[in-house]
Amino acid sequence: MDEINRTKEIEELLLRVRRETETMKNQHDEILKELQLIEAQKPALERQLSEARCSERELEDKIVQAVNLLITFKGTRDELQMEYDSSVRKINRYRALQTEDPSVISPAHFFGTSFSDIIEATENFKPSQKVGEGRYGSVFKGILNHNKVAIKMLPSSGSQSDSEFKIEASMSTQVEILSRVRHPNLVTLFGACPESRSLIYEYIDNGSLEDYLSNPAKACSLPWQTRIRIAIETCAALMFLHANSSCNVHGNLKPSNILLDVHFVTKISEFGISNLVSQNENCLNLYTSDPKDLEYIDPESLETGELTPESDVFSFGMVLLRLLTARAARGALRDVKCALERGKLDSILDMSAGEWPLGIAKKLANLALKCCENDSMDRPDLVSQVWAILEPMRELCSASSSVDSGSKRKIPSHFVCPIIQDVMTDPHIAGDGYTYEAEAIQGWFNSGHKTSPMTNLMLDNCDLIPNYALYYAIQEWHQTA
Numbered sequence: 001m002d003e004i005n006r007t008k009e010i011e012e013l014l015l016r017v018r019r020e021t022e023t024m025k026n027q028h029d030e031i032l033k034e035l036q037l038i039e040a041q042k043p044a045l046e047r048q049l050s051e052a053r054c055s056e057r058e059l060e061d062k063i064v065q066a067v068n069l070l071i072t073f074k075g076t077r078d079e080l081q082m083e084y085d086s087s088v089r090k091i092n093r094y095r096a097l098q099t100e101d102p103s104v105i106s107p108a109h110f111f112g113t114s115f116s117d118i119i120e121a122t123e124n125f126k127p128s129q130k131v132g133e134g135r136y137g138s139v140f141k142g143i144l145n146h147n148k149v150a151i152k153m154l155p156s157s158g159s160q161s162d163s164e165f166k167i168e169a170s171m172s173t174q175v176e177i178l179s180r181v182r183h184p185n186l187v188t189l190f191g192a193c194p195e196s197r198s199l200i201y202e203y204i205d206n207g208s209l210e211d212y213l214s215n216p217a218k219a220c221s222l223p224w225q226t227r228i229r230i231a232i233e234t235c236a237a238l239m240f241l242h243a244n245s246s247c248n249v250h251g252n253l254k255p256s257n258i259l260l261d262v263h264f265v266t267k268i269s270e271f272g273i274s275n276l277v278s279q280n281e282n283c284l285n286l287y288t289s290d291p292k293d294l295e296y297i298d299p300e301s302l303e304t305g306e307l308t309p310e311s312d313v314f315s316f317g318m319v320l321l322r323l324l325t326a327r328a329a330r331g332a333l334r335d336v337k338c339a340l341e342r343g344k345l346d347s348i349l350d351m352s353a354g355e356w357p358l359g360i361a362k363k364l365a366n367l368a369l370k371c372c373e374n375d376s377m378d379r380p381d382l383v384s385q386v387w388a389i390l391e392p393m394r395e396l397c398s399a400s401s402s403v404d405s406g407s408k409r410k411i412p413s414h415f416v417c418p419i420i421q422d423v424m425t426d427p428h429i430a431g432d433g434y435t436y437e438a439e440a441i442q443g444w445f446n447s448g449h450k451t452s453p454m455t456n457l458m459l460d461n462c463d464l465i466p467n468y469a470l471y472y473a474i475q476e477w478h479q480t481a
């Protein structure tokens with residue numbers, strides 16, 4: 001019985017296995033059939049694949065061609081735009097010349113201005129038009145030929161021996177020479193009225209550095225970055241003057257002669273004025289000056305009566321000390337010396353300028369003290385020593401870019417033309433490697449200059465090359481505004 005049962009079980013198992021084998025065989029046959037079907041489709045699919053690859057390559061070529069075309073069109077469009085802009089500017093210039101537009105400032109408009117024009121411009125020297133009084137006379141603001149100007153009334157010559165004609169002629173020549181001395185950090189002398197012994201300057205809106213430093217409420221408008229920039233710009237203007245044959249010494253540098261425009265760009269005034277007044281008047285003015293003003297004058301030149309570029313270096317040192325401390329000049333000299341010796345410079349820095357970086361402040365303080373050495377031979381050279389220390393600090397001041405103010409969008413400093421101090425629309429590279437607004441640098445060359453407005457060194461040529469990279473960067477910057 002056992003044997004029979006086992007045989008039965010084995011037969012059942014065998015039957016199950018047979019059925020499963022049958023099912024698997026059927027599945028295998030079906031898969032085989034599908035495989036054959038796919039095999040049959042394979043050549044057609046492979047054909048489709050290679051066709052797709054071909055059209056992919058063709059499309060890629062077309063995209064490359066389209067991109068190249070786009071780049072060419074963009075270039076042509078930009079060139080046309082530049083040509084258009086420059087043509088519009090030329091047309092405007094010609095129109096202005098044709099119609100003698102009074103808003104076009106030309107020194108010629110101010111030469112030989114009559115006394116009656118001066119009276120009209122200053123509303124008959126109305127007290128409210130007076131902006132200040134200095135060693136050489138009163139300064140009035142006024143409108144001449146639709147331009148805002150500052151009119152400095154020099155005292156009458158007092159010389160009985162000179163004929164009026166001779167005085168007027170020499171003044172006109174001097175003024176003409178001085179009016180050609182142009183630098184972004186010098187106040188432009190537009191002309192003069194010899195009849196009334198008055199000088200006509202561009203009007204600078206924001207007052208003087210003295211106005212800011214002597215008023216604690218205003219001093220905080222000059223953060224340390226702006227102060228360093230003012231020092232750098234003052235140094236640049238002095239280097240320019242010292243290299244200039246017609247006016248190679250300022251001779252009266254002090255915070256009240258460092259004017260600031262609406263963007264707090266430095267504009268030095270009063271250069272060359274000592275050439276316009278007689279030696280006697282100069283001495284007289286010196287001795288009747290406010291003693292505070294004498295503090296900026298080189299003690300050596302006070303003794304000898306001779307002004308040299310080293311005298312300007314002394315005055316520059318004094319200005320630096322005031323920028324750092326806002327204290328009265330002589331006091332600042334003594335205090336800074338003591339503070340440096342005691343390692344306590346931070347105790348006398350003007351905190352209304354914000355938190356001065358101590359390393360930088362120390363460098364400036366030491367530089368200022370060197371500039372103020374009593375012996376002019378011990379003072380540093382402006383270009384190789386003073387500028388070499390100040391120029392690398394320019395980067396630090398970019399945070400307070402001259403054209404940037406607070407909430408306004410920050411203008412990258414390299415977008416700003418050093419001559420017009422505004423964002424360039426047609427940037428061109430000159431022979432000195434600096435980029436300028438084409439019209440401004442062309443005007444500089446047209447007025448007879450053959451030097452760099454930035455370095456005052458002689459240029460090899462007056463060629464101008466369009467700075468396309470900068471042009472595109474400025475355009476892009478405008479578009480993201």
Ligand SMILES: Nc1ncnc2c1ncn2[C@@H]1O[C@H](COP(=O)(O)OP(=O)(O)OP(=O)(O)O)[C@@H](O)[C@H]1O
Nearest residue numbers: 132133134135136139150201202203204208256257
């Ligand atoms: N171009 C100008 N634009 C605007 N304000 C000016 C201009 N020139 C001078 N001033 C203002 O007139 C005032 C008198 O200037 P001025 O240069 O005659 O005298 P000072 O600098 O005080 O002394 P100094 O005669 O010894 O230089 C200054 O406070 C200055 O702010």
